[in-house]
Structure formats: structure tokens, C-alpha cells
Amino acid sequence: MATKLNQILAVEKGVKSDTQRKVTDAYHTIQKNALLSGISRTYQPIDDEGEHLPAESTRVQVKADDVVRELGKALTRLFDVTATKDWANTSARADVVVDGETLLSGVPVTYLLFLEKQLTDLHTFVAKLPTLDPSETWTPDASTDSYRTEPVKTTRTKKVLRNHVKAEATDKHPAQVDVYTEDVVVGYWTKVAFSGAMPAARVRTLVERVTKLQDAVKFAREEANGIDVTDQRVGDKVFGYLLG
Numbered sequence: 001m002a003t004k005l006n007q008i009l010a011v012e013k014g015v016k017s018d019t020q021r022k023v024t025d026a027y028h029t030i031q032k033n034a035l036l037s038g039i040s041r042t043y044q045p046i047d048d049e050g051e052h053l054p055a056e057s058t059r060v061q062v063k064a065d066d067v068v069r070e071l072g073k074a075l076t077r078l079f080d081v082t083a084t085k086d087w088a089n090t091s092a093r094a095d096v097v098v099d100g101e102t103l104l105s106g107v108p109v110t111y112l113l114f115l116e117k118q119l120t121d122l123h124t125f126v127a128k129l130p131t132l133d134p135s136e137t138w139t140p141d142a143s144t145d146s147y148r149t150e151p152v153k154t155t156r157t158k159k160v161l162r163n164h165v166k167a168e169a170t171d172k173h174p175a176q177v178d179v180y181t182e183d184v185v186v187g188y189w190t191k192v193a194f195s196g197a198m199p200a201a202r203v204r205t206l207v208e209r210v211t212k213l214q215d216a217v218k219f220a221r222e223e224a225n226g227i228d229v230t231d232q233r234v235g236d237k238v239f240g241y242l243l244g
Helices: 005-030 064-089 109-127 200-225 235-243
Strands: 039-041 056-058 093-098 101-108 138-141 146-149 152-167 176-191
Touching: 005 064, 005 200, 064 235, 093 109, 093 200, 101 109, 101 200, 109 200
Parallel strands: none
Antiparallel strands: 039 056, 093 101, 138 146, 152 176
């Protein structure tokens, strides 16, 4: 049964982490001199009446050559899996199809992965685009290349002091007058608002298009990753040379 590229991708991460662990263990092992050292010591008195002491010995527990060969086995697996993936990536291609129409033809799987990431970032950006205030009515304005509202006219007022005579002056009493202020219209403001934001419908359309393209790229990537691969055996050659 042929191996698929997506199967190789599924095991690649595990092989990498397992190999990294074995490389780390091997490095730590060869730093422990006690494991690589052995000794054999016997004692013989000068004459038969001298004290007899037991022999002492410590066996070598780790041989550097064995560590290297075991490490080579682990790395051989990693080299083979990575080579199989990379060789397959050179021929893994698919079309990006949106609404039944081919937007991009024969796109390499590595570029599809790049597109996926870029479109994710683009989706975040587009979804945050500023939209026009829905409480206003906006129309395109050619002179400013933006949007504008209809003119809104408002009054400008000014407080003016007024007198109210409550009682006329007599020969005995002065006039009784109340002083008050009155808001008097002195002019008019005409306000037109401008905006460089987008209509909400336009933003929704852009988000929908980016999402649709994201889905198309994911489908294309899955299709490209479904190709049959040829298992590569480069690890034996590399370590055959290194350890030969």
C-alpha cells in the first residue's frame, strides 16, 4: 500500500521530538565519565602471611561507539522521514478553486501553506476594518474621494440682556425692572461629515471572500498532501559514510 504525504506529515512531528529526546540523552550520557570508565585491581601480599584483600573491579557501562550507533539509528529515521516529505513536496501540487473556477493552478504545497498563514492574518485585518456610522446616511463624494453626509443646518444663538418693566416709575417710586437674558439666533451652522471608513456591507463582502479563499486553499492543501510518496532512504547512506 502506497504511503501518502499526509501520513508522513502526521508522523513527522513525533519522529522529530523522539529523535531530539534521544540526541539529548546521548549527549548527557557521554558527558558522564564514570559510565565510560572501568577498573580491575587485585592485591597480592609480599608473603603468604601478609593480609589478603579482595579484588576490586568496575565494569564499563557505556561505550561511546554504541551511543553513536544508537544515535545514528534514531537520526536515520528522522533523515528518512524528512527526506520523504521534502522530495514529495517538490511534486505535491493542487489547484485553488473558488466557486467552481480555478483561481490558481498547480500550486506547490509549500506555497499553499504560506497562503494559509497569510490569509489568516488578512482575515483578522479585514474583519477589523472601520465601517461607516449606521446612524448617518452616507454618499460617495468625488471631490474628497471619501463618503459624506447630507448637510445639517443648525442655529447659533447669543444671549442678549432684556428688561421687563413690572411697574412704571412714579413721582414717589422708581420703576421696577427685571433684567433677564434671551437666546437670540445670530447665525446658522451647516455641517457636513466626511469619512474614509467603509460601508458595512463592503466589509462583510471582503470577509466572506477571504473566508471562501481560505477554505479553497485548505482543500487544495489537503488534495496536494494526498499524493503518493516514494519512501526515501538517505539515513543509511549518511551514517554508513560517517560511521564506516
